[in-house]
Amino acid sequence: MTDSGMFGARGTGDTSGYGGLVRTAASTGSSERPFGGYFDDVADDLERAYPAFSQAIERIVVDRGELTLHVKREKLVEVAFVLRDSLKFEMCMGVSGIHYPENIGCELVAVYPLLSMTNNRRIRLEVCVSDSDSHIPSLVEVWAGNNWHERETFDMFGIIFDGHPGLTRILMPDDWQGHPQRKDYALGGIPVEYKGATTPPPNDRRSYK
Amino acid sequence: MTTFDPYAPSRETTEGTVFSVTGGDWDSLVQEIGSTKEERVVVNMGPQHPSTHGVLRLILELEGETVTEVRCGIGYLHTGIEKNMEFRNWTQGTTFVTRMDYLGPIFNETAYCLAVEKLLGITNDVPERASVIRVMMMELNRISSHMVALGTGALELGAITPMFFAFREREIVLDLFEMISGLRMNMAYIRPGGVQQDLPEGALPKIRQAVKQMRKNFKDNTSLLVGNSIWLKRTQGIGYLDLAGATTLGVTGPVLRATGLPWDLRKVQPYCGYENYNFDVITADTCDVYGRFLIRMNELEQSLRIIEQAVDKLEALEGAPVMVADKKIAWPAQLALGGDGLGNSLNHIREIMGTSMESLIHHFKLVTEGFYVPAGQVYQAIESARGELGAHVVSDGGTRPYRMHFREPSFNNLQATSAMSEGGMIADIIGAVASIDPVMGGVDR
Numbered sequence: 001m002t003d004s005g006m007f008g009a010r011g012t013g014d015t016s017g018y019g020g021l022v023r024t025a026a027s028t029g030s031s032e033r034p035f036g037g038y039f040d041d042v043a044d045d046l047e048r049a050y051p052a053f054s055q056a057i058e059r060i061v062v063d064r065g066e067l068t069l070h071v072k073r074e075k076l077v078e079v080a081f082v083l084r085d086s087l088k089f090e091m092c093m094g095v096s097g098i099h100y101p102e103n104i105g106c107e108l109v110a111v112y113p114l115l116s117m118t119n120n121r122r123i124r125l126e127v128c129v130s131d132s133d134s135h136i137p138s139l140v141e142v143w144a145g146n147n148w149h150e151r152e153t154f155d156m157f158g159i160i161f162d163g164h165p166g167l168t169r170i171l172m173p174d175d176w177q178g179h180p181q182r183k184d185y186a187l188g189g190i191p192v193e194y195k196g197a198t199t200p201p202p203n204d205r206r207s208y209k
Numbered sequence: 210m211t212t213f214d215p216y217a218p219s220r221e222t223t224e225g226t227v228f229s230v231t232g233g234d235w236d237s238l239v240q241e242i243g244s245t246k247e248e249r250v251v252v253n254m255g256p257q258h259p260s261t262h263g264v265l266r267l268i269l270e271l272e273g274e275t276v277t278e279v280r281c282g283i284g285y286l287h288t289g290i291e292k293n294m295e296f297r298n299w300t301q302g303t304t305f306v307t308r309m310d311y312l313g314p315i316f317n318e319t320a321y322c323l324a325v326e327k328l329l330g331i332t333n334d335v336p337e338r339a340s341v342i343r344v345m346m347m348e349l350n351r352i353s354s355h356m357v358a359l360g361t362g363a364l365e366l367g368a369i370t371p372m373f374f375a376f377r378e379r380e381i382v383l384d385l386f387e388m389i390s391g392l393r394m395n396m397a398y399i400r401p402g403g404v405q406q407d408l409p410e411g412a413l414p415k416i417r418q419a420v421k422q423m424r425k426n427f428k429d430n431t432s433l434l435v436g437n438s439i440w441l442k443r444t445q446g447i448g449y450l451d452l453a454g455a456t457t458l459g460v461t462g463p464v465l466r467a468t469g470l471p472w473d474l475r476k477v478q479p480y481c482g483y484e485n486y487n488f489d490v491i492t493a494d495t496c497d498v499y500g501r502f503l504i505r506m507n508e509l510e511q512s513l514r515i516i517e518q519a520v521d522k523l524e525a526l527e528g529a530p531v532m533v534a535d536k537k538i539a540w541p542a543q544l545a546l547g548g549d550g551l552g553n554s555l556n557h558i559r560e561i562m563g564t565s566m567e568s569l570i571h572h573f574k575l576v577t578e579g580f581y582v583p584a585g586q587v588y589q590a591i592e593s594a595r596g597e598l599g600a601h602v603v604s605d606g607g608t609r610p611y612r613m614h615f616r617e618p619s620f621n622n623l624q625a626t627s628a629m630s631e632g633g634m635i636a637d638i639i640g641a642v643a644s645i646d647p648v649m650g651g652v653d654r
Contacts, residue, residue, distance in 0.1 A: 091456060091461075093597065094599075113599060117470070151614075171286065172287065
C-alpha cells in the first residue's frame, strides 16, 4: 500500500480521483498447493471422504489466510453433508450473497462461512449462479440454522434456495418489489439542504472508483 | 354473540374468526373465544409489546396456555445498513455499523475494523495500545450489554428491582464511554487501523475506580436473584436447548455455553491480543434460561478482570500510538476537545491552513476520498456479548465496500425461539426470548 503512488491516480496524471460511478468485479484465480496451515489437510480429507471431489470443486482459493472452496451448485448439498459429517464442520455461519452484474453467467454468488468446533477450523464455500437461473439448493437440511439466512439472501438478492421449507421474505415487507441489495437496485434518497448548501443523495455523489 | 364489542371486535376470515383486542376488556374476549368450536387459537404478540425485547413480533399457536407453534416476525427495524455502506468510504462504515446492535456498538466496530484491516493486510501493524484499548472497550461494552440483558429480562418476567440495579451499573459504563469517546452509544470510536483518539487525561484512575465500584455493585443483583425461589421457578428448566440443537441452529454465545461447551472465540480464536489476558470461559450445563442467566452474571467478573489487566497494560504503554503509522490510512488530524466540542486540533488546523499546502491536500483527499482497499473478501468473527459476530467484507479494490454482510448473533439465535418454546407454557416464551437476548437493531440491520 505504501508505494501505490498518489491517491486514486491510475495511469493518468489526474489526481482528482473522480471516476464516476464505475463498478468492477473482483475475481481471483485458483491457488496452488501447498495452501499452508490446515488448508491442505482440509483439502486432502475432503478428497478422501468425497470421491467426486474433482467434479464438485471448481476452484480452491487461499487469500488473506482464508480458504474458499468454489463448489458447483449441483454438488453443494453432497459436499455440505461430507463437510459436516466427515470433516466435522458442525456449524454453518449463514449465507451471504454478492451481486456482480458484470460477471455474465456468474452474477449471483452465495458465500457460506463454515466453522468446525471440533478441529477449530474455518473454511468458506462459494457457489455462483447466473441471474437468469438463480437457483441454489438449500442447505437447511444440513444445517437447520441456515433457514433465516437463506431467507435473508433470497430477500436481498433474489437467489432462490430450492428445497427451503418456507422461502419467504424476512426483512422486507411480503409484498415488496425487487431485491434491495442487488447492484441494479438504487439506494435512493433525497437531497438534503443545510444552511443554504445542498448535499445530493449518496446515489448521486461523486465516486472515486 | 352478535353485539358489537368496541374493545374486542371480531370479523370472519378464511382462516376463521379474527378478534382484534385493543382495550383491556379481556372478559368479553374470553367469553367469545369460549363459544367457538375451535380449540386452537393463534395469537399475535408484538411488535409493539413491552415483553418482546424490542420490535419483535411473535405469532403463537396456542391450545389453552400451551404453545404448539411459535413463529417470529422480524424486519421492523430494517435500516439497510449493509446497502448504505456500499455508498460510503471505509472509514465512514464505522459510523453505520455502530448502529446495528445498538447495545454492543464497540463489538460491531471492532468486527468491521478487524475485517478491513485483514483486507488491507495491516493486522499486525495495528499498534498494541490500540488493541488494548479495543479489548478494554469491548469488555466494558460486554458489561453494559449484559446489564441490559439482565435488567430487561428480569423486568419482562415481572421483577423490577434488578432492572434498577442493572441500569445503575450500565450508567457507570456509559459514563466511561462518554469520557473516552465523547458519546455514550454509537461512538464510531474504533476505526480501521486503530482507534479514533487516545484516552483522555486521567482516564485510567477513573476506570480503576469504576471497576471497583461495579465489582461492589454487582453483588446486589447476585444476592437478589441467584437462588431466589421465584426467579428459579421462572427460569429453571425453561427454554431448553441442548448442544445438538444449538449446533445445528448455529447458536453461539451464552446460549451455547449454557449447554456446557466452553466455546468462546476470545479463547479459541483470539483476536486483538486476547491470548495475553487471564480470564475464564464461563459455562453452565443446564441448557436453560437459568444457566444463561448465571453465565452472564459470572462473565461480568471475567470482564472486570480483563479490564484491570488492560488498564495495567495501558499504564505501561502510556504515550504509544493508537493508530497505524501508514499516513495513507490513518486519519490525518489529531482530535482535540475545544470550546465547541470535539474536533480537529488547533495545531493541525494551523498546520494545514497556515504552513503546509501538502498537508491540506492530504487531509482533503483522505477525508473526502478515503483509502483504497485491495480486492478480495474476508470473514472476521469476534465474540460479542451475544455470540459470534461475523463481518463478511468484500472489496473490489475501491474506496468503498463492494459488499458488507454481518452475521449477527441476535439474528441467528432468534431462530431458536421455536425450539425453546414449543410445547411449553405461553408465559415461558418471554423468559426464553429474554435469555437469547436478541437486539432487534442487530437482527434487522
